[in-house]
Amino acid sequence: MMESDLMSAALSATKAGGEKTMQYYKSGLDVTIKNDGSPVTQADQESHKVICKILNETGVPIISEEGKVWADVPPQYWLVDPLDGTKDFIAANDEFTINIALVKEGHPVLGVIYAPALGEIYYASKSQSAWMEIGTEKTQLTERSAPKSLTMFSSRFHESEKSTLFAERYNVNCVVPMGSALKYARLAAGQANIYPRFVGTSEWDTAAGQAILECCGGGIIDLTTGQRMLYGKKNWRNNNFIAFGAESDPGDFMGEIA
Numbered sequence: 001m002m003e004s005d006l007m008s009a010a011l012s013a014t015k016a017g018g019e020k021t022m023q024y025y026k027s028g029l030d031v032t033i034k035n036d037g038s039p040v041t042q043a044d045q046e047s048h049k050v051i052c053k054i055l056n057e058t059g060v061p062i063i064s065e066e067g068k069v070w071a072d073v074p075p076q077y078w079l080v081d082p083l084d085g086t087k088d089f090i091a092a093n094d095e096f097t098i099n100i101a102l103v104k105e106g107h108p109v110l111g112v113i114y115a116p117a118l119g120e121i122y123y124a125s126k127s128q129s130a131w132m133e134i135g136t137e138k139t140q141l142t143e144r145s146a147p148k149s150l151t152m153f154s155s156r157f158h159e160s161e162k163s164t165l166f167a168e169r170y171n172v173n174c175v176v177p178m179g180s181a182l183k184y185a186r187l188a189a190g191q192a193n194i195y196p197r198f199v200g201t202s203e204w205d206t207a208a209g210q211a212i213l214e215c216c217g218g219g220i221i222d223l224t225t226g227q228r229m230l231y232g233k234k235n236w237r238n239n240n241f242i243a244f245g246a247e248s249d250p251g252d253f254m255g256e257i258a
Contacts, residue, residue: 001058003110003127010078010100010112011123013054017047017082017098018116025117026092039086040066047082047098055080060102063236065204073232076104081204085180087157094118095156095179101207106230111211113185122185124215132189141216146193146247149173153183153195162198162257170253184209187245188216194253195243203236209243217246226254 024043031039048066055062055078063070064080078100083089085096094117102110102125110125122141124130130141150170154163156177167175176192183195184206210220210229220229224239244250 001060003125006058006060006102007110007112007123007125007128009055009058010102010110011121013051014098014100014112014114014121014123015116016054017051017100018114020047020050021083021089021096021098022116025089031090039090041083041086041089043089044083044086048080051080051082051098051100055100063204065202076102079103079108079204079207079231081181081202081208084205085182088179093156093179095182097180097182097185099181099204099208101204101211103207103231106232107228108207108211108214108231111208113181113208113212115180115182115185118182120182120185122188122212124188124212126215130188130212130215132185141188141212146190146245147174150194151176151192153178153187153192155179155183155197155199158199160198163196165257166196166198166253169255169257181205181209184213184220184243187218187243188212190245193245193248194250196241196253197238197243198240198257201238201241203231203233203238206238206241206243207231213243213245218244218248219250220244221250221254223254 021043061074061077081099089096098114101108112123114121151174152172156179220243
């Protein structure tokens with residue numbers, strides 16, 4: 001299947017997942033706590049179902065936060081978070097997303113992030129570049145200019161003392177809290193310079209964002225390896241990392257934070 005067909009499937013699946021989550025948004029639905037302590041709702045599970053129904057047609061294996069646990073990593077697979085930012089969804093702050101990435105040999109090569117409550121969708125692949133659609137307006141994301149005064153995204157619900165120390169050490173001028181993978185999308189759109197993460201994440205949280213950032217001159221650096229973030233790790237968990245936009249050099253922010 002051609003990359004354009006895979007992108008079409010990913011966009012259709014992401015939008016279908018977004019439509020499904022909006023059916024449950026602000027509806028007072030029940031929340032269940034998973035074994036890892038994170039919340040899950042019926043919206044997560046129903047979004048997973050509609051996304052998988054569409055992606056199954058591509059014949060590419062699917063690894064989803066709400067799907068089965070895979071012991072072996074396929075050479076190519078869809079990596080799906082059917083509702084990223086469940087806490088944002090529950091808090092009804094509109095900052096939740098649906099994330100779909102295509103991973104090949106450990107690298108995300110295609111990504112889609114959809115924020116249905118905001119009407120924002122971001123998507124990218126190497127052959128088709130990176131794009132942002134807000135409402136009916138479509139804009140190509142090509143190494144967008146970032147803020148001149150150092151601006152850092154922080155997690156709205158998962159911050160740590162290390163993030164505060166990071167901001168102090170590097171004289172960050174502005175810290176902007178934001179939920180879900182929307183942070184990576186808006187980094188790609190030039191709304192901030194960096195996003196350091198010192199609290200655990202899973203690979204489906206970051207893969208789509210990394211694909212989009214890398215198509216815009218940015219990326220995500222694993223702070224353990226000092227290299228581009230790789231996928232297919234044990235338990236699908238990420239190390240701490242720094243996500244950065246096109247005009248930022250991650251090497252400027254790699255010092256040890258106590």
